[in-house]
Amino acid sequence: MDEIALYIHWPYCARICPYCDFNVYKNKPDTTRNLVAAILADMQYWRQLSGPRRLVSIHFGGGTPSLLPAKNLRQIISQARQLWNAAESLEIGLEANPKDINKQVLRDWKLAGIERLSIGVQSFDDYALKFLGRDHDAAAARKALEAAQTEIPRVSADLIYGWAGQTLDMLHKDLRIAVQSGVSHISAYQLTIEPGTAFGRAGIRGINKAVNSDHSADFFELATDTLSAAGFEKYEVSNFAKNNANRSRHNLVYWQGGDYAGVGPGAHGRLTARGVRTATIATLKPKDYISAVDETGYAIKERETLDAKAWAEEYVLMGLRISSGISLSRYKQISGHGLAPERIAEFERAGLLVTSKDKLSATVQGSLVLDTVCRELLS
Template structure:
């Protein structure tokens, strides 16, 4: 029998110094945090999840948020050590942490590396002072570049995040900014178009007419230029918004997109555990209360029907440049390959150059990636 793919572990730290106006992640601002209590609670939530997934090898750990670079390095070290006690580590385990480029956090990057983190994902978000102010970021360009230097000195693998398709951003401006970012030499870039998410301050601002989002046609031009520039710099897109040198893709995120098992702990964390969907309480205080009462932060644990699992796997896997193998997916879900997708829709979209099908492998073409959400809605079998 083939051994299961390595497990991925996600650890959510929900606290931020301030809420960014574009952010719809589970992040919270608190005047103070009881660090000892939070360390104990995360360790307890981890122990519960590990008991549900015994005997697995761990391929990646990802500290996300919120702002996990606000976590004390001692807490990071304790969680990594606990994970090593619960599971075996893959020899090349990837241990990532999201980080803000503020000076106080950058000063701890070396300690974070000593705690066991070997990959930093740095939220630069822009290389323009006015854009950083618009995005509500607490750092300026100089501080961001200093943090990038500190990250590159502390760990071998660094990724940077940038947001483009900002209001009024021209092709020439983004070309200059992206060319500068590519010259930094990081092996991974996450390049996201600005989207106006429900419930964010930006949604309110747009509704009030404070600014107008980028025109979709202009955003498409920016996207196409991004794909061309990153490919030319040997950082091609391997997912719709993620670019990496060959072999430097985020193994943790690939576990999601390839629909592997992953454990999620901390407030609001989701997981997929052998056909079960797990969800933890979002609000930090509710999560802590649940832990004290139940020994874990779960608020939902639900068995997924084969069709639902297949739909999720398709929606995740078709974001990847490699696409999905329908026969492999059928074997995992117990469905026939023909039951996974709407063949008529696949044939029609293939004719339009938006999809490619070679045997059992289905991929979205570069042109199709511009219309990914619509394509998924059409081809995923109901």
């Protein structure tokens, strides 16, 4: 049976961070009931679209899904299990803000079936947390990591680095504290300045909020070296796990070109059926999402059939992010032709790509310039 992952987007946050360009809105607890009802109905529509599938993961992302009451998480999880055939290794993950974590809520999440938490620590430095507009402090982050590990089997600390003023020593300290916390997974994301965000607007006024791009490679390499030395395997550009079992199975579905239902305002989805791959985006605003589901039973706003070229490009762009890379024969199967061997050989000589039998993957140096490598590989 074909596999599917389920992504649930909870779009509300206690406050909007100045670097965030996700589909997020200021928290409105009074809409929770209606939005959960719409999500449950939209999941039923997705089940009709996908047909019977083996459900490999449920991921609550956002926004801040740790604002969603545990009883609603439970409802969504139990309906997902009824709609699809849950894999024995079903991963159920939740992104959580340190401020929302306490002993009681952890027990409730555990009872609801959550077995993986991604905690948005961002930094253990109070100045950095202020700079990034976060509403928690370093002590809350440490406490959340400690408490989470007493209840939830797999915990990830998510960090952001490369903010203007950060030094390599500061990043090293953050990484060291994350390692010492005992978590089995660390995500270390480089701060990028996106247009339309508060940091993006500051950039237009000449105020740079991220480290100079000449230095960003040093930060990236420090993160890779420090975490590798601490026994974390880098299995994706920004993701490190103590061993295979601690990798994010949900994110691997994205990177390996699998299928996922995208439910909730603005959620993206991918579905492959009878050799046709469709990309979907749900209606963005929560109130429009609720109305769309009320009126039609679903909330997909955009539905695009990917042609062979677009599908194959996405396969490469996502697949070269992970250490296991892409399958050259799968690429050929999707696109109808192979990748140019002379171009691959050029990148191999430059130390940016490596091939091993059918596999093509990026080296650490290649990961630093992945956009350029992919662009040239696909041109």
